[in-house]
Structures are given as structure tokens and as C-alpha cells.
Amino acid sequence: MKWKALTLSGALAVGLLAGCTSPDAGGDDAGSGDGEQIELDFAIFSPDQEPAIQAVVDAFEDENPNITVNLQVIPWVDYWNTLLTTSAGGTGPDVAWMLGAKLGPYLEGGALLPLDDTIADAGIDVAGYPEPLVALYQRDDVTYALPKDFDTIGLWYNKALFDEAGLEYPNPDWTWDDVISNAQALTDPAADVYGIGAPLDPQATYYNTIYQAGGEVISADGTTSGYDDPASIEGIAYWTDMINEYGVSPDLQSFADTESVAQFMSGRLAMLYTGSFYAVRFASDEYASANFDVTELPAGPVSDVTVINGLGNVAFAGSEHPEEAAQLAVFLSSPEASQIQSDSGAVIGSYQDTQQAWVDAFPQFNVQVFLDMVDSSVVFPTSNNTEAWASRESELLTPAWTGEQTVEEAAGNLADAMNEALAAEQG
Amino acid sequence: MSAIRTPGGSPVRRRPSGDGRWAAILLAVPLLGLVVFYLWPLLRTIILSVSTGNPFLGYEITGFDNWVQVLTGDELPRALLNTLVYAAVVLLGVPLAMITAVLLHQRGLRFRGLYRVLYFLPVVTMPAAVAMVWRYIYNGDFGLLNEVFAAVGLPTTAWVADPRTALFAVAVVGIWMGLGTNLIILAAGLEAIPDSVTEAAMLDGAGPVRRFASITAPLLSPSVFLVSVLSVIGSLQMFDLLFVMLGRTNPALADSKTIVYLFYEEAFVRSDRPLGAVIAIVTLVVTLIVTAIQFRLQRRWVHYA
Known part of the structure; x- marks a missing residue:
């Protein structure tokens, strides 16, 4: 157990940070006060x-x-x-x-x-x-x-897998139901192919569907959690159902071992909600460049908004x-x-x-969709101390993804923890 | 290297040089380092743990609210338990290292140097790189371990994503990484056992097992004790393997989090330095207690020749 060099003793690490905060050192070392x-x-x-x-x-x-x-x-x-x-x-x-x-x-x-x-x-x-x-x-x-x-987030899909299944490609008029029915048709356990990926990823997955269902992550005034809102729960259940109800996505353990984007790029997933930021990686990969395309997010019960x-x-x-x-x-x-x-x-x-x-x-x-979706976008939810609650999301929602808890239960626990953090931030 | 020996082999004794001023000066240098890099940060950590504030506006001492929050929270007991389980599993690496050390110490063993290098390699490999390779071995969908287990009909799982196995899977890597260092210490201990004792036992008709149990093990016990203490202290501070092998959205994380991981989350993810300070002090205290228990227990089984 000799990796001491890396595992700084906890006391030392915090202490050093505290020691660093004495505000006496000057900012820049430019040294030319003449304005030259x-x-x-x-x-x-x-x-x-x-x-x-x-x-x-x-x-x-x-x-x-x-x-x-x-x-x-x-x-x-x-x-x-x-x-x-x-x-x-x-x-x-x-x-x-x-x-x-x-x-x-x-x-x-x-x-x-x-x-x-x-x-x-x-x-x-x-x-x-x-x-x-x-x-x-x-x-x-x-x-x-x-x-x-x-x-913004779009619905990326693998054209080759849609062709093999004899299905039409997703289009901007799709709804949640279209995603589920197509994912079911695309899922082929024998070939180890799943219709969609449902990772526990706020920005790429459940934040979008929470807002599409009419729910919210945080109230407009930033003081209370929206996770216990029935609409938010519906937005989360969309994803957990993919795994636990329909069996059209690999489970969370699988995504912990191999990230969803890597599974998508290896041809194991037919669809994936993810961001414009992956266009570069997909374009530089021979398989992804030849087979992938993207369309607007399918509409939920209330809207088809994306998180920006x-x-x-x-x-x-x-x-x-x-x-x-x-x-x-x-x-x-x-x-x-x-x-x-x-x-x-x-x-x-x-x-x-x-x-x-x-x-x-x-x-x-068809990356133009990422620009088109800006008009129907909601901003990434934040508060004065976002990490205080955002860092609890994965841990507290995990039981819903693994099926150990209902979404109501897990989202309720998260709402409690989040409200506690938000109350602390109000002082 | 040539050393000058005095006749009879006894070293030249110097008279104590008066007031010991030189000794004081020379001792002050490392002491300064200790104060600046350890005692001062420790003091600051303790002060921070009873403060609240913001890194920009500074921290003010406000009392024991942070302590109450950590000690009454549901995360700390779980993390403590995980840490102790991990330390206990990694401690199993000590007998393993002992057996390996004795086997490597056998007389007439060929390629001894090669073996020693091989066993030491994990120690000089970056933990992050080690963790990445083991992640691949443990992968639930494409992993090497599952391939092997499936071939011989053993159950398979996502080893580092399954809450039942993750901590143990990481502990195996911990044992594997620590083996090399433990071997070095134990090999030195074995070298120090006089051949005459072993030979006397052989003349008395003791076989290899008896010699190990009655001669080697007791005489090696001080080294084994040292290895155990270092192993446990290292285990109580385990963070890097968990960080690299599990990751933040791993479903097994909640059931595998160690104290130092918890510290990392509070101090660096949530940027709540005072809460981090509380956990850091808890870690220190737990380490002191566990080490003290080990020192107490050693009286029963460690033989200083």
C-alpha cells in the first residue's frame, strides 16, 4: 500500500489549502506598473x-x-x-x-x-x-x-442498426412513444444490441425529459427542489423504464464499466441522447462518421425542449x-x-x-438541429451552490436506475437532500 | 568501498561535545519542515473544522456545527465501515507476502532476481495506469475475468459496478499493488535470520513446515508487524483506486466509498472545506486508534529476538 505519494494524508491536504488562502501574495508578476x-x-x-x-x-x-x-x-x-x-x-x-x-x-x-x-x-x-x-x-x-x-442535446442514432432492423430513421416529429417502440424493435439480445442508452447523466438524459414532462429540477426562484414534482418523476421514469420495464438499454453497471458514448460508438446502442459536443469525436471516428446521424429531441408529454x-x-x-x-x-x-x-x-x-x-x-x-433547438431550450439548472445538491444526484437516483427503489422514492430522497442544501445556501 | 576499522572492531567513541548546540541546530532543520508542512496545517485544519465561510471572504470560527453535521450524518458510518472492511481484506495480503517471501528466499532458487523484479513492478507503476488495466479485467460486458470465469462455469458479474463485489475487487488490486513493498521488507527480515538457527533446527530433524512455524515465523514477526501497520495505514487512506476504478456515477459507489473518498467529495466536489476538515481529522483519529490497537496486540505475537 505504498501509493503514499498520491494519497496525501487528508489532514495535510486540507491544511495546505487552508494555508494557501492568506491573501497576501500579489496576483500578476508582470512587474511593469508603467502601463506599457x-x-x-x-x-x-x-x-x-x-x-x-x-x-x-x-x-x-x-x-x-x-x-x-x-x-x-x-x-x-x-x-x-x-x-x-x-x-x-x-x-x-x-x-x-x-x-x-x-x-x-x-x-x-x-x-x-x-x-x-x-x-x-x-x-x-x-x-x-x-x-x-x-x-x-x-x-x-x-x-x-x-x-x-x-x-444542446440531440437524439443521435446509428443508421446501420436502423437499416438492419428495417426501420425508418428518427425524425423531429418523434415523441417518447416512438423512441420506446423503435428501441424495442431495435433491441436484439442475441446480437448484443440495445435500442437506446439510458445512462444516469443529467445534462444528456434526464434533465431534458424532466422539462419535457413539464417538471423542473429547481424552482424558478432557486429555493426549492423540483424532484418531487410528479412531472419530474415522469421525466426520470422515462429513462429507468428503458432499463427496468422495457429492457431496451444496458443497465447502470454496464455504463459504469463502459461509458455510454463508447458503447454507442462500438455499435452496441442504436440511439443515444447526447450533446453537440460529441460531433467532433464522432466525426473523427471512421465507424461513427459513416453511420451516425442526429435529429431533434423527441417530444415529451408537454414539450420537446433541450437543456442548453x-x-x-x-x-x-x-x-x-x-x-x-x-x-x-x-x-x-x-x-x-x-x-x-x-x-x-x-x-x-x-x-x-x-x-x-x-x-x-x-x-x-445533420448538426443544424443543435442550432434549431436553441429556440426551445431551457438553461442548465443552477443555484448559488449548485454542487452541494448536484453532487448528490447520481448517488440518490442510482437506486431508481437499478430498480431497488421506485422513482418516486429515489426522487423524493433527492428532493429532501436538495431542499436541505438549498436551505443551507439561503443561510 | 573501504572502511577504516579500528583494531578489534570496536568503533571509536567520541566524548559528548559540551552543550549539544550542533545537535540542536541540525535537529531544528527537519523539525522546521515538520512544523511548516505538518503541524501548522494540522492546526489550521482543526481551526477550519469549527469554522464556516467562503474561500473568498475567509472563514470564521463558529462552533461545532460541522462536527455535528458529519457525526450525525448517514454517510460517515458507512464510509468508516467500508474503509475498515477494505483494510481488513488488504491485510490478507500480509500472509500472502510472507509465503511469497519465504519461497523467494529458498536456497538455490533460480531466477530469484527476475522474480523480485516482477513482484516489485506493480509498486513502480502509476496507480492510475494500474487501475485502468484492472478496470478492463473487471469489465462486466467484455472483461477478461468474466471470460475466464464463464469458461470454467463460475458466476460472472460487473465486478467494480456491483455493490456486492466492488470493494473486494478494488481490495484485490490493493493487495497486488502492495505485495512488492511488503516483499522487500520481509525479504530483509528473512536475511536477518541467522543461518545457524535454521541449521540447528534441521539437525534436530525439523522439516520445512516445522522450520517455518517454529523458526522463521517467530523471528520474522517484527517485520510482519511493520508490514501490517504500514498496510493498514495505507488502506485507511485509500482513495485513488476507488476514484479511477469506480467513477462518480457508479452504482456501487455508495456502498464502497471510503473515508478519504468522502473527504474528497466534501472538500473538493462540494468545495465545503470545513466539512472536509472534519472528515480529515476523523481519518487521523481513526488511524491513530487502529494503529494503537495494533501496537497493543503485537505484545502477544511479535518476538523481538
Whole structure:
């Protein structure tokens, strides 16, 4: 049991973090107080997007020759802790990627710069961004980030498996019932093929169907859980039934061993609800590129909405150059930056009319649907301390997926835990 | 290497040099490290555990609410139990290491060096890489282990996704990874057993089993004790294998979570540092208690020659 180097003693780990939070160290090491040459640190977590983001940064530096931007890629597993710890300790970056679900502690701590004036100075029309995503980064009418990109969820399917079963491909008029009946026809235990994948994945699966059933994850004012709403329960049961009632999806154990996307790409699943963000991976895989396509999400009892999410760029109040940091944060989400990112094919740029290049990058898939669905989208649900309850979702919903508990029971337990966390966050 | 020996082999004795100032200075250096990197963080952790706040606004001491929350919650007892079960299973690796060490120590064994390298390889391999390979072996749909089990008619399952087997499946990897280090310590212990004792037993007609039970095992017991203590302390801190082999949406996670995993969830997933601090201190206390029990029990079975 000699992997001590990795398993820092718990006491030590927390202690070191606590020790790091004394706010005496200066932020930037640029060292030039004359306003001649300014250095800004900018943190992101995606190596895949690094080339596109570097191109955006280059464009910013061309426009602002007195500013040098150091782009830092911090791996996802370390990103949020590094960002929280270093920015709280005063050694963090000047500008960084942010997710709506992670925003709460930063706002509560007053750690972010308001960007409204800088946005106005840059002459950006905020109406050009998907409205729910703009609101995601606003509190009390103050904007702390603009969305730089977005992703929506679609129904991906394997044409080869539909052809073999002699079925027509899914189309935008499909309903939940169509998904279930087709999944039943596609499931072939002898060939180890399942009609659909039903992983326990909030953004890709049950968040969408909760809203499609007329339910909600969290109340509009962010104070109570929506998990005990009968409509929400119906939205979750759609997925658990796929496994426990209809047997058209592998079970949760199978997805724990081999993630749903990998099973889909190996031809084991005929359909999968997942995001626009997988277009790149599917296009670079020979089998997936030749056989996969995508359509809009099938309609539930109430609607056919999709969950929309997107990254924002925030600037930190602790920056030594707040003005320039705010300029950089706004530029990174500007229409120009949106265009550069869409051109790269890595993500859908957030600004209207800059997205065609992203669609054109995937001629083999009908990815236009991801843009079409923006008009009927709900924003990824968050609260001031999202992780406090979101981190309980998987654990408490698992018994519903494995069939040990009814969905009512599991969702009720989750609602209780979530309401407790939300009450704590109200103080 | 040449050493200068004094006639008769006895080392030159120096007179104690007065006030011991040099000793104090030299001892202060590591002591400084201990204070800066261990005692100070420990103190901060204790203070943090009775505080509430936000990383940006700072933390204020507010009392024992965090302690009440953790100690009365339903997650800690379960995690403690899982951790102790894991530690107990991994402890089975000690007799395994003992037998292996004795077999490797046999006189006239060919390729001894090769065997030692092979057994030590898992220790110098990255835990993350090890875990990925074992994940494949344990995979419920395509795994190697299920192929073998199915071929000989044994039951199959998704080993690391089935709540009944996950903790044990991970413990097997823990044993396998720890075997090399345990072997090194035990091999050193075996080398220290004088040949004369073993030879005397042979002359008295003791067979291999009797020699192991009456000579080797008792004389090796101090090393076995050391290995056991280190093994248990390592097991109580188990996190990485669980993190890499199970993952966050694993249906077996709730039944397999260890204390340090719980600590990780509170401190780093939910970013609740004070609650994390409470769990960290609980981990420390549990480790102290378990180690103290081991030291108490050793009086009954460890023979210092």
C-alpha cells in the first residue's frame, strides 16, 4: 500500500489549502506598473479547444499590442479546485472559463468583475446570444460573463442498426412513444444490441425529459427542489423504464464499466441522447462518421425542449489590471471570437450568425438541429451552490436506475437532500 | 568501498561535545519542515473544522456545527465501515507476502532476481495506469475475468459496478499493488535470520513446515508487524483506486466509498472545506486508534529476538 505519494494524508491536504488562502501574495508578476506592457493570465480546461482559443487570444493581442496573454490549460480534474484556491488566495488568473454551475461561490465572495460597461464600450449587442445563457451569468441585472459557446442535446442514432432492423430513421416529429417502440424493435439480445442508452447523466438524459414532462429540477426562484414534482418523476421514469420495464438499454453497471458514448460508438446502442459536443469525436471516428446521424429531441408529454449550457469568460476582481482583464473577458466571448471558434469546428460559437462554419464542419451529420433547438431550450439548472445538491444526484437516483427503489422514492430522497442544501445556501 | 576499522572492531567513541548546540541546530532543520508542512496545517485544519465561510471572504470560527453535521450524518458510518472492511481484506495480503517471501528466499532458487523484479513492478507503476488495466479485467460486458470465469462455469458479474463485489475487487488490486513493498521488507527480515538457527533446527530433524512455524515465523514477526501497520495505514487512506476504478456515477459507489473518498467529495466536489476538515481529522483519529490497537496486540505475537 505504498501509493503514499498520491494519497496525501487528508489532514495535510486540507491544511495546505487552508494555508494557501492568506491573501497576501500579489496576483500578476508582470512587474511593469508603467502601463506599457501588461501581462494577463487566462485559464481554460480544454486541450481540444486550445488551438481555437489561442487564435482568439492572438486576435486580441493584435488589437491590443500592449497586452500579452498567457494561456494556461489546466486539466478538467484539477481545474475547479485550482481556480477556486488560487483566485481566493490572490494568485489566480486574471481571466478564466466559468460554468454556470460553478459561479455561485465566486459571486458570493465578490470575486468577479462586472462586465456591463466593458460590453457597452465594445458595442456588443447582447441580444445576439442565446437569452437563457446570458441570464445564466447575470445576478441582479449585473453581467459577470458572456457565453462564449453553447451546447444542446440531440437524439443521435446509428443508421446501420436502423437499416438492419428495417426501420425508418428518427425524425423531429418523434415523441417518447416512438423512441420506446423503435428501441424495442431495435433491441436484439442475441446480437448484443440495445435500442437506446439510458445512462444516469443529467445534462444528456434526464434533465431534458424532466422539462419535457413539464417538471423542473429547481424552482424558478432557486429555493426549492423540483424532484418531487410528479412531472419530474415522469421525466426520470422515462429513462429507468428503458432499463427496468422495457429492457431496451444496458443497465447502470454496464455504463459504469463502459461509458455510454463508447458503447454507442462500438455499435452496441442504436440511439443515444447526447450533446453537440460529441460531433467532433464522432466525426473523427471512421465507424461513427459513416453511420451516425442526429435529429431533434423527441417530444415529451408537454414539450420537446433541450437543456442548453455554455461556458462563459469571467474576469477576476483581484486582477492587477482589472480594466484590461475585463476587456479580454468580453473579447473572448465577442462575435469575433465566436466566429473563430465556430470556424475551428470544436464548439458552437455563441453569437448569432457566426455558427454556419460549425455546421459546415460536419457535412456527414445533420448538426443544424443543435442550432434549431436553441429556440426551445431551457438553461442548465443552477443555484448559488449548485454542487452541494448536484453532487448528490447520481448517488440518490442510482437506486431508481437499478430498480431497488421506485422513482418516486429515489426522487423524493433527492428532493429532501436538495431542499436541505438549498436551505443551507439561503443561510 | 573501504572502511577504516579500528583494531578489534570496536568503533571509536567520541566524548559528548559540551552543550549539544550542533545537535540542536541540525535537529531544528527537519523539525522546521515538520512544523511548516505538518503541524501548522494540522492546526489550521482543526481551526477550519469549527469554522464556516467562503474561500473568498475567509472563514470564521463558529462552533461545532460541522462536527455535528458529519457525526450525525448517514454517510460517515458507512464510509468508516467500508474503509475498515477494505483494510481488513488488504491485510490478507500480509500472509500472502510472507509465503511469497519465504519461497523467494529458498536456497538455490533460480531466477530469484527476475522474480523480485516482477513482484516489485506493480509498486513502480502509476496507480492510475494500474487501475485502468484492472478496470478492463473487471469489465462486466467484455472483461477478461468474466471470460475466464464463464469458461470454467463460475458466476460472472460487473465486478467494480456491483455493490456486492466492488470493494473486494478494488481490495484485490490493493493487495497486488502492495505485495512488492511488503516483499522487500520481509525479504530483509528473512536475511536477518541467522543461518545457524535454521541449521540447528534441521539437525534436530525439523522439516520445512516445522522450520517455518517454529523458526522463521517467530523471528520474522517484527517485520510482519511493520508490514501490517504500514498496510493498514495505507488502506485507511485509500482513495485513488476507488476514484479511477469506480467513477462518480457508479452504482456501487455508495456502498464502497471510503473515508478519504468522502473527504474528497466534501472538500473538493462540494468545495465545503470545513466539512472536509472534519472528515480529515476523523481519518487521523481513526488511524491513530487502529494503529494503537495494533501496537497493543503485537505484545502477544511479535518476538523481538
